[in-house]
Amino acid sequence: MAGIETDKRAETAQPKLSTEHLTVAFGRNGKTTPVLNDINLAVGKGEFLCVVGPSGCGKSTLLSTMAGFLSPTSGAVKIDGEVVNGPDPRRIFVFQERGVFPWLTVEGNIEFGLFHLPGAERRRRIIHYIQLVGLEGFEKAYPAELSGGMKQRLEVARALAVNPDMLFLDEPFGSLDSITRLTMRKELLRIWEAERNTIIFVTHDIDEAVQLADRVAVMSDRPARIQGIVKIDIEHPRDVSSPSYLELRDGISQQLGLAHKI
Amino acid sequence: MNSLAEPRKWERVFWPVLASIAFLALWHFCVIWSHTKVFPSPLAVEKGMLELARKGLLLRYIADSLRRVALGFGAAAVLGIPVGLTLGWYPAANQVVNPVLQMLRPISPLAWIPVAIVFFGVGDTTAVFLIFLSAFFPIVVACVSGVSNVPSVYRRAGRNFGLNPAQLLARVVFPAALPQIIIGLRIALGIAWLVVVAAEMIAVDSGLGYLVIDARNSGKRYDLVVAAMLLIGVIGLALDLCFRRLRNIRSVRWGFRNEW
Known part of the structure; x- marks a missing residue:
């Protein structure tokens, strides 16, 4: 099975990203609050990892630390x-559409990170990524004239334009309506399949994680640990009513201690 | 008219014009009915203005006042924007300088008149210096708050794309703070226009402020006093309208909600 092969490769080759006994604590009013506690993770090259956990557990802190915006208290x-x-x-790092x-115009935003490139190459990338995220016709528009979903796609395009080998996404679709969110997930998968970046995607939406990820890291409440890693070995496109999908989803809900019925 | 309805084009011109005519009429009849000997009627003011125009003083005085504001305000902007950006950029520096700044800010520029005269003598420089002082502090304060209100996601995004601090300031912090800086400049220009009148009353012998005080002192020409007042009002309004057009620049438009 394809899934198992990727897994083996991740085990043998050097991981793209790894955290080693990563601990982060914030100091406030003279006392330190631990946020992340001994996080050990390995993410393979080209892998799509989702991180789920209860709200406020430190998912965003983990992502900010991985991206280098925060320094670990210990570990690396x-x-x-x-x-x-x-x-x-x-x-x-892709924030929500904020x-x-x-x-800057749509073009200006995408061009933002390309300042070290020659003009022709800049042009080429702008055109390519505007097309990739479907913003043709809006090249000269300002973000205020775009919808939330379009702004989100613009931010993804701006990120992809610099050819990053990793993307950090912090609940990128959290502020979108549910229809746009579904479309955006499909778009993201399409883009990922075309570009094969390593993606770390933080969300509190279990369905979203199971629909997108190769593996899902489940975090506990604060101070957060990795409570378990669930491998999602279902081929894309995934059938969200298939028994294997539902089983994986319910398994993660259970790990988070959520009831099946409301 | 209901407050939600967009006024029609002719209405936007018609009603303000009508209000102005009504104001002039009210003024005119108040003067007639009260039999005042001091306060001039609108017609007398108009005659006064024509007299000034004939003597060539009208345009000269307007030009002198505008020149002083341009110099004082321009110097305040050229100096105040970099100072404000720097203080906003280095919060530690701001903490050191801020108490002094906050203490100097409430001092009316008019209180500086004696000091300014000692430094620069009675003349143009003193007037320009007073205008500079009046505009400098609002500009600095607007820049500091503009920079410190830049959302951290923008700075993070800028750093993420590999910008060095100078690039971050030029390409992220400055454009993000620009709408607030423009608001600060607009407020400063309004104050500068108020102060030029006062400065011209004491320091120089030309300009609209000088016209007010000179018309009263030499022959109690209240028609000229009121003519100068009206000119000050109209030019102040025109300056403000010009400045307001800046918000239509598309790269700052996002920072303004409807009215300001």
């Missing part, structure tokens, strides 16, 4: 075997 994040010391254009720059 390694990417390609090197310790992460700060943010890097090779790995882009990260697009309102003073």
Whole structure:
């Protein structure tokens, strides 16, 4: 099975990203609150990992630390075997659509990270990524004129335009309506299948995680640990009513201690 | 008219014009009915203005006032924006300077008149200096708050794409703070226009402020006093309208909600 092969490769080859005894604590009013406790994770090259957990458990802290915006209290994040010391254009953090720059047009936003490239190559990338995320015809539009879903696609396009080998997505579709959210998931999978970046995707939506991920890391309440890693070995496109899908989804719900009935 | 209905084009011109005519009529009849000997009627003011225009003083005084504001306000912007951006960028520096700034800010520029005269003598420089002072602090304060209100996601995004601090300031922080800076400049220009009148009353012998005080002192020409007042009002309004057009620039439009 394809799933198992990827897994073997991840075990033998060097992981793209690994966290080693990663602990993060915040100091406030003279006392330190532990947020992440001894996180050990290995993510393979080209893998799509979802992180789920109860709200406020430290998922975003984990993602910010992996991206280099926060420093670990102890332990380390390694990417390609090197310790992460700060943010890097090779790995882009995608905020909800809040990260697009309102003073730049769609083109201007996508061009933002391309300042070191020659003009022709810039043009080529702008055209390619506008097309990839389906924003043709909006090249000169400002973000205020776009819908939430379009802004989100713009932010993804801006991130992809610098050819990052990793993407960090922090509940990227959280503020979108449920229809747009479904479309965006499909789009993201399509883009990922075309570009094969390593993606770490934080969400509190179990369905979203099971629909998208190769593996789902389930986090516990604070101070967060990795409570379990669930492998989703269902081929894309996934049938959300298939027994294997429902079984995996319910398994994760159970790990999080959620009841089956409301 | 209901408050939600968009006024029609002719209405947007018609009603303000009608209100202005009504105001002039009210003024005119108040002067007639009260038999005042001091306060001039609108017609007397108009005659006064024509007299000034004939002597060539009208345009000269307007130009002098505008020139002083342009110099003082321009210097305040050229100096105040970098200072404000720097203080906003380095919160530690702001903490050191802020108490002094906050203490100097409430001092009316008019209180500086004696000091300014000692430094610069009675003349143009003093007037320009007072205008500079009046505009400088609002600009600095607007820039500091503009920079410190830049959402951290923008800074993070900028750093993520590999910008060095100078690039981050130029390409993220400045454009993100620009709408607030423009608001600060607009407020500062309004204050500068108020202060030029006062400065011209004491320091120089030309300009609209000088016209007010000179018309009263040399022959109690209240028609000229009121003419100067009206000119000050109309030019102030025109300056403000020009400034308001800046918000239509598309790269700052996002920062303004409807009215400001």
